Amino acid sequence: xxxxxxxxxxxxxxxxxxxxYSRPFCVLAKQIDVTMKDSAEKSVCLRKLLEAKDACVRxxxxxxxxxxxxxxxxxxxxxxxx
Numbered sequence: 041x042x043x044x045x046x047x048x049x050x051x052x053x054x055x056x057x058x059x060x061y062s063r064p065f066c067v068l069a070k071q072i073d074v075t076m077k078d079s080a081e082k083s084v085c086l087r088k089l090l091e092a093k094d095a096c097v098r099x100x101x102x103x104x105x106x107x108x109x110x111x112x113x114x115x116x117x118x119x120x121x122x
Contacts, residue, residue: 043073045086049093060111061100065093 049069051062069089076082106114 043078043083043086045083045090046070046073048090054097057105058097058100060106061096062093065089065096069093 046069049062049066051059051066054062069086072082072085072089076085
């Protein structure tokens with residue numbers, strides 16, 4: 041059973057620009073949730089990752105849409121399977 045916090049990593053409802061920043065956090069959160077046993081530290085890890093994701097998405101709201109070149113240079117577009 042997935043950790044309850046996982047629902048907050050969903051990103052399909054976000055505009056495309058915000059999905060660009062939110063999706064990598066979802067991918068990492070799923071990897072952590074699936075590969076680590078449940079523990080207090082895992083819960084802390086996912087909670088802090090969620091805090092980081094929220095901050096990143098809020099910060100990206102004030103930024104222009106990244107160019108395709110910027111996305112490629114950063115190793116993106118981070119749109120692989122989740």
